[in-house]
Amino acid sequence: MAQTLDQTAAAQPPREGEGLASFIRSRMVILVPYLWLLVFFLIPFAIVFKISLSQSAISMPPYAPTFDVSAGFSGLLDNLRELSFDNYLWLLDDALYFNAYLSSVWIAAVSTFFALLIGYPMAYAMARAPSSLRMVLLMLVILPFWTSFLIRVYAWIGILKPEGLLNQFLIWVGIIDTPLQIMNTHTAIYIGIVYSYLPFMVLPLYASLEKMDFSLIEAAQDLGCPPISAFWKITFPLSLPGALAGCLLVFIPAVGEFVIPDLLGGSQTLMIGKTLWNEFFANRDWPVASAVAIVLLLILVVPMMFFQRAQARAQEQER
Amino acid sequence: MQGKLSRFNIVSLVFGFAFLYLPIVLLVIYSFNASRLVTVWGGFSTRWYVSLFSNQQLIDAAWVTFRIAVISATVATVLGTMAALALTRYTRFRGRFLFSGMVFAPLVMPEVITGLSLLLLFVAIGLDRGMFTVTLAHVTFSMCFVAVVVQSRLLSFDRSLEEAAMDLGATPTRTFFHVTLPVIMPAIVSGWMLAFTLSLDDLVIASFTSGPGATTLPMRIYSQVRLGVTPEINAVCTLLIAFVTVGVLTAAIVNKRRDLQRQRDEHAALRG
Numbered sequence: 001m002a003q004t005l006d007q008t009a010a011a012q013p014p015r016e017g018e019g020l021a022s023f024i025r026s027r028m029v030i031l032v033p034y035l036w037l038l039v040f041f042l043i044p045f046a047i048v049f050k051i052s053l054s055q056s057a058i059s060m061p062p063y064a065p066t067f068d069v070s071a072g073f074s075g076l077l078d079n080l081r082e083l084s085f086d087n088y089l090w091l092l093d094d095a096l097y098f099n100a101y102l103s104s105v106w107i108a109a110v111s112t113f114f115a116l117l118i119g120y121p122m123a124y125a126m127a128r129a130p131s132s133l134r135m136v137l138l139m140l141v142i143l144p145f146w147t148s149f150l151i152r153v154y155a156w157i158g159i160l161k162p163e164g165l166l167n168q169f170l171i172w173v174g175i176i177d178t179p180l181q182i183m184n185t186h187t188a189i190y191i192g193i194v195y196s197y198l199p200f201m202v203l204p205l206y207a208s209l210e211k212m213d214f215s216l217i218e219a220a221q222d223l224g225c226p227p228i229s230a231f232w233k234i235t236f237p238l239s240l241p242g243a244l245a246g247c248l249l250v251f252i253p254a255v256g257e258f259v260i261p262d263l264l265g266g267s268q269t270l271m272i273g274k275t276l277w278n279e280f281f282a283n284r285d286w287p288v289a290s291a292v293a294i295v296l297l298l299i300l301v302v303p304m305m306f307f308q309r310a311q312a313r314a315q316e317q318e319r
Numbered sequence: 320m321q322g323k324l325s326r327f328n329i330v331s332l333v334f335g336f337a338f339l340y341l342p343i344v345l346l347v348i349y350s351f352n353a354s355r356l357v358t359v360w361g362g363f364s365t366r367w368y369v370s371l372f373s374n375q376q377l378i379d380a381a382w383v384t385f386r387i388a389v390i391s392a393t394v395a396t397v398l399g400t401m402a403a404l405a406l407t408r409y410t411r412f413r414g415r416f417l418f419s420g421m422v423f424a425p426l427v428m429p430e431v432i433t434g435l436s437l438l439l440l441f442v443a444i445g446l447d448r449g450m451f452t453v454t455l456a457h458v459t460f461s462m463c464f465v466a467v468v469v470q471s472r473l474l475s476f477d478r479s480l481e482e483a484a485m486d487l488g489a490t491p492t493r494t495f496f497h498v499t500l501p502v503i504m505p506a507i508v509s510g511w512m513l514a515f516t517l518s519l520d521d522l523v524i525a526s527f528t529s530g531p532g533a534t535t536l537p538m539r540i541y542s543q544v545r546l547g548v549t550p551e552i553n554a555v556c557t558l559l560i561a562f563v564t565v566g567v568l569t570a571a572i573v574n575k576r577r578d579l580q581r582q583r584d585e586h587a588a589l590r591g
Contacts, residue, residue: 029401029404030401034418040437040455040458118338119335122331122336128323143564144339144343146567148516148519148537150522151559152342152343154346154544154556155556157544158349159345195339195342198338199339249426256430258429259522286439290435293435300429
């Protein structure tokens with residue numbers, strides 16, 4: 001941390017007559033949030049990792065204590081010897097966990113695809129709308145994001161239930177005779193995820209499409225390029241960074257989603273967020289829950305690094 | 320070319336917004352349903368709103384949630400603004416990569432992981448779970464959202480304004496409070512509101528980090544929803560939606576007005 005300070009000192013020399021006070025102040029801006037995130041974000045992961053290696057026990061907290069400082073160095077060594085990958089072997093052993101990981105990734109991927117399918121035309125139309133209308137449309141996309149996630153998921157229960165509004169409507173119109181079973185199926189989860197995360201898809205797409213120079217398309221069309229191939233050759237490649245950011249913003253949280261599969265997916269659905277929750281709250285097996293979390297994190301590390309790279313690049317562009 | 324919408328554009332907008340808004344609209348409508356059967360319309364009634372106000376559990380939970388949201392949003396706004404300043408103003412410091420990673424990762428981190436890891440931290444350091452721990456947890460993830468919002472404003476900020484103020488003899492502190500802060504204020508306000516609603520809304524992280532006596536409104540709603548859809552929950556949800564919508568729209572209008580005012584001022588100053 002001390003080195004952090006030196007470096008910024010070089011970047012921002014204190015002004016004359018300001019001296020120490022301003023020097024300290026400019027360091028604080030970095031140091032305070034840095035320390036906060038270290039303590040409440042990074043260290044907790046180290047603890048999760050450590051507990052994922054310990055044995056579960058019937059006590060409170062329900063895991064065998066590791067690092068007991070009072071036992072001194074030899075005690076520490078004993079503790080280290082007690083650490084084991086048993087919980088991870090357990091995850092490998094039981095097909096339940098493997099299937100849960102697999103189906104989480106699958107459900108998230110399908111939902112991301114549909115979010116892109118619905119979100120892209122929306123973002124495109126928004127980017128081409130007259131600028132007076134654009135702000136209103138943007139506001140309309142953001143507004144649902146402000147209203148409670150839980151409420152928005154809950155609203156779908158009343159719609160998708162067998163005696164719910166969708167089935168009532170379809171029967172009334174005469175498309176179907178018997179209610180469709182949508183609740184407690186994967187379809188319900190897809191709908192829930194696409195619905196909840198759609199703004200995350202639309203906003204980055206809109207941001208990249210809005211910057212686009214649409215006269216490029218005109219030029220292509222003047223030169224005899226049909227509109228559809230102009231789209232695939234010009235618009236789509238230019239919007240790829242936005243599409244990538246949008247997909248990641250939908251995919252990553254969707255993999256670990258708990259509320260949507262729990263409320264819309266019923267008890268049959270396997271998703272890893274739900275498995276973790278049950279392991280923790282129902283089985284009270286904290287070490288296994290921790291191991292589940294670590295594996296989930298490993299699955300998401302690659303897309304998360306993509307996300308950070310995309311963020312950093314977007315920043316560079318704006319600079 | 321821009322400014323003209325094709326039929327396909329209009330259809331996709333209408334379809335998209337219908338998809339986004341229909342469920343909420345239906346929820347609001349059915350909160351005024353007289354019938355206890357949630358999906359059968361039995362006439363207009365406000366009886367569920369009346370019965371809400373005698374539900375002490377819900378009122379307690381709402382009050383707990385509100386206090387957590389105000390405190391955590393305020394702390395998160397201060398920390399998030401500092402983080403945004405650190406990321407935009409100091410482009411080179413050791414550990415910057417880790418720092419920016421820690422700011423962006425919580426945005427997409429699955430809530431179950433954040434919740435579990437924070438809980439294990441609180442247990443490890445022997446902190447009793449309750450309102451305080453939920454507040455700490457909410458500060459941690461919402462400060463990152465604030466940082467992103469404020470950062471985007473800082474990136475488009477004209478640094479020459481600051482330089483001008485300092486050339487005219489203002490100290491860095493004075494410059495910050497009289498030049499920088501007013502300009503990024505709209506972003507700070509929307510950052511605060513975002514943090515506030517995130518906290519108001521959070522179920523998963525609160526469930527992990529909360530303890531006895533600190534049941535939040537989403538936790539209460541969730542446990543009732545699991546038992547089935549009830550008109551009373553529809554009414555709570557409608558009130559929450561109304562609360563947030565009014566807040567967001569007010570802030571947007573105020574921000575817009577202030578922007579216009581500043582533009583006019585700048586214009587006047589230039590013509591001098």
